Amino acid sequence: MAVISPNSFDPLRRYVSVRLAQGVPLVDADWNESEDIRRFELRAFVRWFVGDGIPLGNDGFRIGGIGGAGSRVDFRIMAGGGAAPMAAGRMFVDGLEAFIVADTLFTAQPLHASQPGAAALAARWGVPAIVAIVPGTTPLSIYLDVWERLVTAAEDATLILAGLGTESCSRLRREWVVRVRTPAGGSGVPQSGDPDFRPGHSYAMLAQVTRTALQELTDQTLGEARRTGLQVSSRRDLEQLTGDVFGPGYAVDGTGTPKLAFSLRDVLNGVLRDRPSITVPVTRLTGGPFNLPTTAPAPDGTFLYWVRVAGVDRFLSRAKVLANGTVTPAEDEFQFTGVLNVTSMAIVHEDAGFRRIFYTGQAGTAKLFSRRFDPGAPPATRWGAPLEVGSPDLNIGVVAMRLSDNSTQIAWVGQNPATPATPTVFTQNFLPGAGANSLTVVGTSTDAQARVAIVPGPQILLFEQAGGTLSILSKTSAGGAWPATWTSLATMPASAVRDFAAGFIAPGRLWLAYALTAPGGGTQLIGRTSEAGLLGEARPMVSETGSPRYPNLAVDSGNASVFYQDGNAVRQVSFVTKI
Structure with a gap:
């Protein structure tokens, strides 16, 4: 086999060509270096510009x-x-x-x-x-x-x-x-x-x-995970884009210096702050049913959970919500056992990969359960056994949030043994790696189907119906004590369907989403803001005919993504206040 001379090409020497000279022998190293120069420049172009x-x-x-x-x-x-x-x-x-x-x-x-x-x-x-x-x-x-x-x-x-x-x-x-x-x-x-x-x-x-x-x-x-659709754009593509965005007469000059007094982004954000934009609903999961879609923020992103129905069996399933809004393939977490159905649930991601789920279901009476995920346990036992928590009966509408000390606070509507006929709003704290504190009574309701939401403060929002009026009420804890009475934020006509969710933007600023019975039948999904106790315009988030139920909010940088169940699909619609 012929011998090949050692490679002489070094890109840091900045040689761009090999030049032949009269009377000088052409050796294999010259030929190979010439070819390596060509290959290096082509590879650099593809790597950096494609x-x-x-x-x-x-x-x-x-x-x-x-x-x-x-x-x-x-x-x-x-x-x-x-x-x-x-x-x-x-x-x-x-x-x-x-x-x-x-x-x-x-x-x-x-x-x-x-x-x-x-x-x-x-x-x-x-x-x-x-x-x-x-x-x-x-x-x-x-x-x-x-x-x-x-x-x-x-x-x-x-x-x-x-x-x-x-x-x-x-x-x-x-x-x-x-x-x-x-x-x-x-x-x-x-x-x-x-x-x-x-x-x-x-x-x-x-x-x-x-x-x-x-x-x-x-x-x-x-x-x-592939990056697809690679193409080198032409100047005509750029001219078409700038013309569509900025109108005729606008052109780039190659200096990189902004030519507009205000960026398009700043102008749009100014408009959106006064009246947020509502995106077109997008189907994220189909072929269900996918019951009770629930979002949970985690250190590595937001996860979407739901109850997967397979005949008489019920499974907790989840997928990760990617930055572009799409979701990863679904995976089952565990099968629900000991309950006839699951009526509400909430999930919190703790530190070091630990997770907690809280769910209500019918097990003789309407009970509330908790399970904790331990990433270090053997696969078959990573989800601990269900622990019965909550009140004796009538437990519905559990919600949860993670606190700054890594503990979890939940809220729900249940039964107070002292006043069993009166629906009672409870809250309870679960310590990291330990048990739970005792139940705390937040207040009472007149509605056995009332729903609650919990946001940092802590603040509890109550969505209840009394007679012909549906109300949004609020209480904020002060020094660990809850006020004696609810503060009314809004009232609206009564509704047979009343699903409710809230998302935290900043102290005093919230996103609210709720599903109500539509005037012509079916249901409608409403979104609005709450700032310093004042509610913004109530706006339908889904215009087309459908059956949106069980909205759940994921808030990121002030924008709110609402995931909701629509028949056999999970769909997403967003309120945008900042881009």
Whole structure:
């Protein structure tokens, strides 16, 4: 085999071309450096001006489920294109283009540990074999690993010139494999310093999986992580965009200096503060029913929980709400047992991965239960056994919030043994890693179907009906004591349906959302603000015909996302006061 001179290319020397000279021999190092200069500049352009991802109109390297046997440890790597070179599925990774011409299984890759000769091939190429997936409950990161290696005539016989019987130049071949990673190895793709990071390799995420016990890898549980739709925009695209936004006559001048006295964002925020914008409802989950959608903020984002109905069985399910509003594939947490149904629930994320759920259900009487999730416990017992809390009967409408000391405060409507015929609003604190304080009576109600909300203060809001009037009432604790009487915030006509939720913006500022019986039948979803006890305009949040129920608020930077149940779907609509 011919010898290749050491690589002489160094981008920091800033050489951009190799120039031939008369009477000077052309050696292999010159030729190779010239080629490396060209490749480096092309790679730098793609990396910095195009970026990682899938080109527009292509669907390369999409990860899909296989179904049936093996679906817990295998998945399909989709080509997303044709067999011709320009039609193949492709992805840019750190400026390198990888392409795939045919679907393949994860376990069918030659470097996969289950394949004969995988270990020998890995040793010959100087890379690790692909680690097999172990069924379990830990999340998985599925990513593309791209690198280049030298191929000589010893491996590829076509590099021997048939007419001369001698080898030609060697080649660099771009290889790729799809690997998986568990949290034990780190989240996302390998980074410099990680044990599985290899110099000369480039990585890009393809999919993420949040697994529950014995869960299969399906199209529903495989969360898309590719960046798609890559395209280099033309100046015409920019002119069209600026013309649509700013009108004719506006053009960029290349200085980067703002040309408007006020940014469009500041102007819009000024308008939105006086009258928030309501977004078009978006379906986030379909094919349910998904009962009692409930949001819970966590250190790593907001999670959406609901009660999944499967015949007579009820399961707690959840998904993460991503920054763009979409949700990750659903996963079951546990099956509800010991109750005929679940009538309300609230979830709080504590520190270090601990969680608490509170739910009401029929178990002889209308009871309130609590369960706590311990991330360090064995998978089968991470959710502790249900503990009965609350009052003796009539427990409905539980809500919860996390306090600054990491304790959890809940509120609900229940039965006071001293006055069993009068619905009573209770509150109770649950200490981190310990039990609960005794029940505290906040006040009474005249409505056995009243609903409450709890926000920092702490402040309790009561949504109750008396006769022909539906009222929003409030109490704020002062020094641990609750006032004797409720403060009325608003009244409205009576309604057979009365779901209620509140979200905290800042001290004295709240978002309110409630579902009422619509004048023409069905239900309507109303949103409004509360500032210093004064309620803003009551505005319908859903204009089209539907059956919105059980609204739940997630507030972020003053904007409110309302998740609600609409038939067999969970939908989202938002109040926007700031962009």
